[in-house]
Ligand SMILES: Nc1ncnc2c1ncn2[C@@H]1O[C@H](COP(=O)(O)OP(=O)(O)O)[C@@H](O)[C@H]1O
């Protein structure tokens with residue numbers, strides 16, 4: 001099932017990057033469907049965060065969108081047409097849509113960074129100079145130029161995650177599905193990954209990412225898809241993450257700016273739904289909250 005939150009309406013076909021219609025996904029031997037008649041629409045150029053607790057079905061959802069997991073029933077719409085899961089259909093789909101798995105070591109296997117990023121384009125049968133151009137561009141966008149000749153196994157986890165994203169970018173796909181791109185990264189690694197995501201967007205790529213980090217979703221996303229017990233809710237980031245009941249059912253917490261305003265008895269809607277530290281500081285200053293003496297220089 002799918003719930004539309006608030007006044008959210010799906011984009012027109014022309015603005016649709018990908019969609020699911022009545023999709024059931026399950027694994028052999030399991031009694032319940034991981035996705036139970038799910039319909040959703042990913043808008044072109046919209047930032048969509050897929051949220052849910054561990055085991056809720058985020059990876060399965062992204063794998064269905066990527067074509068890697070074939071639904072037991074229902075349809076994936078890609079490029080305005082139902083996805084054909086035959087070899088030809090999937091090859092065409094993968095040129096539009098790339099999935100970057102949560103663990104980069106599932107995707108990286110070449111000797112060095114350059115060879116890994118060029119693996120997909122080479123397999124497309126592109127001329128070598130085109131492969132080189134795409135690899136150089138992807139390394140540049142992901143700030144990996146200095147690491148181009150490094151063996152992949154000598155990179156940090158965060159660097160390997162960015163190499164996996166670069167490999168997907170080099171395919172020049174329209175849509176990148178990033179499965180928990182910030183999981184396991186330290187704060188600097190998270191910032192680097194978010195810079196990389198912003199660079200992808202400037203590049204015209206539609207980014208969908210899964211996470212259980214509500215604070216990340218709150219500051220990054222336009223739209224949110226919440227997965228709970230096979231059921232999906234889709235809406236604006238405000239309607240989704242401002243819905244305390246939905247968050248509780250999804251075993252997620254409120255984003256910190258909403259929790260803070262709530263604890264002060266302040267209605268987020270009246271304060272412009274602050275998203276960042278700077279937004280919250282501005283709200284508090286406007287309401288006459290001043291830093292406690294001696295603490296002024298802290299932030
Ligand atoms: N290959 C698999 N075989 C059987 N069950 C699976 C497999 N992958 C995932 N599942 C089950 O499907 C459900 C959703 O998993 P997943 O999509 O990985 O969730 P998430 O990414 O949100 O943690 C879980 O109950 C999980 O145990």
Ligand SMILES: [Mg+2]
Nearest residue numbers: 058059060102
């Ligand atoms: Mg997962």
